[in-house]
Amino acid sequence: MIISILRSDTNTPQTYTLEDKETTLLHALTHIKATQDATLTFTAGCRASVCGTCAVRVNGKEQLSCAYKVQDGDVIEPLNYHPVLRDLKVDKNQAKETLLKSSAWLQSFTEASLTPKDEKQSERQTDCILCDSCYSACPVYAVMPDFLGPFALTRTYRYATDKREGNAKAIIDNIQSNGVWDCTLCGECTLACPKGIDPKMDIMMLRGESLQYGHTDPSFATQSFGEPSFGFDPNSGF
Amino acid sequence: MIDVLIIGSGGAGLTAALSAKDVGASVLVVGKAYPTNSQTSMAQGGMNAALANVEEDSIDAHIADTIKSARGLCDEERVKQMCTSAPDAIAWLESIGVPFSRLDNGKIGTDTVAQRQMGGASAKRACYAQDYTGLKILHTLYDTCLKHHIDFLDEHYLLSLILEEGVAKGATFLDIRTGEVKQINAKSVIVATGGYGGIYHGFTTNMYGASGDGIATVLRAGGAVSDMEFIQFHPTALKNSSILISESARGEGGYLVNTKGERFVDELKPRDVVARAIFEQFAQGQEVFLDVRHLGEEKLMELLPQEVALCKLHENVDPSKELIPIKPVAHYSMGGIDVNALMQVEGIQGCFAVGECANAKVHGANRLGGNSLLEIVTFGKLAGQHAYTYASTTSVNMPDETQKKQDIDYIENLFSKKSTLNFYTQREKLGELFYEKVGIVRDNTKLNQALEAVIAMQEKLVHMGIEDKSPKNNTNLTDFLEFVNVLLLSSTIISAAIARDESRGAHYKEGFEKLDDEKFKNHIVFQWEQTQGAKA
Numbered sequence: 109m110i111i112s113i114l115r116s117d118t119n120t121p122q123t124y125t126l127e128d129k130e131t132t133l134l135h136a137l138t139h140i141k142a143t144q145d146a147t148l149t150f151t152a153g154c155r156a157s158v159c160g161t162c163a164v165r166v167n168g169k170e171q172l173s174c175a176y177k178v179q180d181g182d183v184i185e186p187l188n189y190h191p192v193l194r195d196l197k198v199d200k201n202q203a204k205e206t207l208l209k210s211s212a213w214l215q216s217f218t219e220a221s222l223t224p225k226d227e228k229q230s231e232r233q234t235d236c237i238l239c240d241s242c243y244s245a246c247p248v249y250a251v252m253p254d255f256l257g258p259f260a261l262t263r264t265y266r267y268a269t270d271k272r273e274g275n276a277k278a279i280i281d282n283i284q285s286n287g288v289w290d291c292t293l294c295g296e297c298t299l300a301c302p303k304g305i306d307p308k309m310d311i312m313m314l315r316g317e318s319l320q321y322g323h324t325d326p327s328f329a330t331q332s333f334g335e336p337s338f339g340f341d342p343n344s345g346f
Numbered sequence: 347m348i349d350v351l352i353i354g355s356g357g358a359g360l361t362a363a364l365s366a367k368d369v370g371a372s373v374l375v376v377g378k379a380y381p382t383n384s385q386t387s388m389a390q391g392g393m394n395a396a397l398a399n400v401e402e403d404s405i406d407a408h409i410a411d412t413i414k415s416a417r418g419l420c421d422e423e424r425v426k427q428m429c430t431s432a433p434d435a436i437a438w439l440e441s442i443g444v445p446f447s448r449l450d451n452g453k454i455g456t457d458t459v460a461q462r463q464m465g466g467a468s469a470k471r472a473c474y475a476q477d478y479t480g481l482k483i484l485h486t487l488y489d490t491c492l493k494h495h496i497d498f499l500d501e502h503y504l505l506s507l508i509l510e511e512g513v514a515k516g517a518t519f520l521d522i523r524t525g526e527v528k529q530i531n532a533k534s535v536i537v538a539t540g541g542y543g544g545i546y547h548g549f550t551t552n553m554y555g556a557s558g559d560g561i562a563t564v565l566r567a568g569g570a571v572s573d574m575e576f577i578q579f580h581p582t583a584l585k586n587s588s589i590l591i592s593e594s595a596r597g598e599g600g601y602l603v604n605t606k607g608e609r610f611v612d613e614l615k616p617r618d619v620v621a622r623a624i625f626e627q628f629a630q631g632q633e634v635f636l637d638v639r640h641l642g643e644e645k646l647m648e649l650l651p652q653e654v655a656l657c658k659l660h661e662n663v664d665p666s667k668e669l670i671p672i673k674p675v676a677h678y679s680m681g682g683i684d685v686n687a688l689m690q691v692e693g694i695q696g697c698f699a700v701g702e703c704a705n706a707k708v709h710g711a712n713r714l715g716g717n718s719l720l721e722i723v724t725f726g727k728l729a730g731q732h733a734y735t736y737a738s739t740t741s742v743n744m745p746d747e748t749q750k751k752q753d754i755d756y757i758e759n760l761f762s763k764k765s766t767l768n769f770y771t772q773r774e775k776l777g778e779l780f781y782e783k784v785g786i787v788r789d790n791t792k793l794n795q796a797l798e799a800v801i802a803m804q805e806k807l808v809h810m811g812i813e814d815k816s817p818k819n820n821t822n823l824t825d826f827l828e829f830v831n832v833l834l835l836s837s838t839i840i841s842a843a844i845a846r847d848e849s850r851g852a853h854y855k856e857g858f859e860k861l862d863d864e865k866f867k868n869h870i871v872f873q874w875e876q877t878q879g880a881k882a
Contacts, residue, residue: 130662132659132660138554141770141821141822141825142768142770142771142774143768143770146812146813146814146822147813147816147822149819149820149821150821151379151821152554153379153383153553153554153555154385154387154388154553155553155554155587155589156388156589156590156656157656158387158388158478158481159382159383159385159387159388159553160382160383160387161379161380161383175659177659193523193818193819194816194818194819197819197821199523200380201500204380207489207492208492212489212492213442213489213490213492213493214441214442214443214489214490214493217441217442217443219454219455220454220455221452221453221454221458222446222448222458223448223449223450223458224447224448224449224450224460226448227445227446227447227448230445231445231476234445234475234478234482234485235478235481236485237382237387237481238380238382238485263489266445267443267489270443270445272440272441272443273443
């Protein structure tokens, strides 16, 4: 079978011929590097879908190389919205900055009584392996490079709703700008996630949390109310 | 100058960073990948602590189980220290937000943490987070590092420790992105770079990159390594891909059967016993399968969803309908950098080591499931504190650039040298050689053949090198540097295995099937330019 891989030095796809045998993309890449082309560059780790190192795009869709069975004619490219360092190896630092900006951690610990139900509530969200697939699939980055994005928001949701969190407001306050309200709810992140996480749903839930902490949907505010001084005053008239 | 330079960003490194920062140190964590890419993410089963949340348990029982499994090769004081501080370690993880699996008991705090049975434990003692215990601890540690503004330097590959008169003053790294050799000075260094299971390339559950970089670097710098011959084999990895199928598959009632469909061992015996029984079947020409069909599809999806997916993906087998072909493969390295009670490396002042790369002598000849996550958290914390104590009480002057210059020459030489022998092929050969001759059942004939083969390969190293000559993002270069480390450690493992004419825990030798305390209740230690010696 023949697959093509986007090479960064020429910015053109290069084709490689592989034995017609069922194999994972990661195994194929490792084989190519060892026997055909030592310059082909990619990153990998655990081979078992848990270290988050080997995500790429195959025929336009995000895949973990270690969990994708390579097919004849596949077109392999690096993740979107990440600076390409070389071939399929990308710079993830900018994406990781979103965790820092959104303060995705436990702010203030309070001892709590947790149950299996509480465990279930954040089970999926905490399956995240930071592979950056959702970040690559998110169309908001095409227009807004500073968007906090799916994985960081899912992570803030997990901490903000943890019973042990004594200051959820601090997290919610930090995700208002370039955050929860800027998502288009297109659901591409949910489709891309190899661990079955649903960032779209988490973001919708975070909008609800935001309203409870007194934040408002900025687009709704400007569209419906116009200039504040001419706004509707419920206490006037009547 | 940084107070504490931490090399390696897995669970041990991140815990050490947090604890050093907590006591006031300036900290930098340097890793060859990104922090959450590490081997810690692959730990599934749990982390031991005698909380007695599910059934009666005690710290004394945890200590006794650990000592028993270590087969006389552990330091009992350190086992006591680790097991005694286990409940505090869980409390600390609870306080940073680790999403443990829970009990429905109406209690609060760590009293609600669920605990499960692991092999060799006298009670349900392993705290867990579904089948993702390591992943969830690692990511919570990382989030907490961001909270405390820990500085990270990603994609920097360790080249050498900087030593002046036997004192560590930092390390040199290859910046993988630029190809530049960099020197980072520090008052103290913590090595937390992981194990060496990657030697068994193709026959290990470990990730690419488990190449014992820190251990090889310490060895080159004159530090001591010990117990290198003790490598734990996990009984059930997938036959074709060596991907781990968790012990819980047997814990939940899975059987092991041979080609004839016969069971041949009590599946819940310790890992070394089960692995040897499977190996015996192979020797008789049998294949071995894990049979979980009787558990039914629904139960399998509830208990082992990760395993079901991995079997379908990597083996094309549906475990609810078919047998799972398995083989035992290398899983964990008990040996490593020899450290004292302060996690200080024997032979190098100011250098500390922790985690799988270190031999803190708590696992001895056989590690208990659930004790490695415990070790990285409890001893990671100690390493961070002791390194800072050392850094703040010792005056360390700036090192010169001698080491960096040597390393620049070394790397430049690799770029100018022509490679005539493909090291990737040699890496495969080494993996096969180790699995076949330095594996589950050893004998002196095979071990000596393996040593000869490794020495021959070391001699051929001059013909090997890199084909990719691009300075930037050259993973052909880092793959090669890893192979150099693996090859260096190979001879220490085999030499120690040859010297140990007995069977103890994970080291089993035909012709010497008994434990021999009189001659071998000691650690085999290697130190550069010193003759190999046994230390009581």
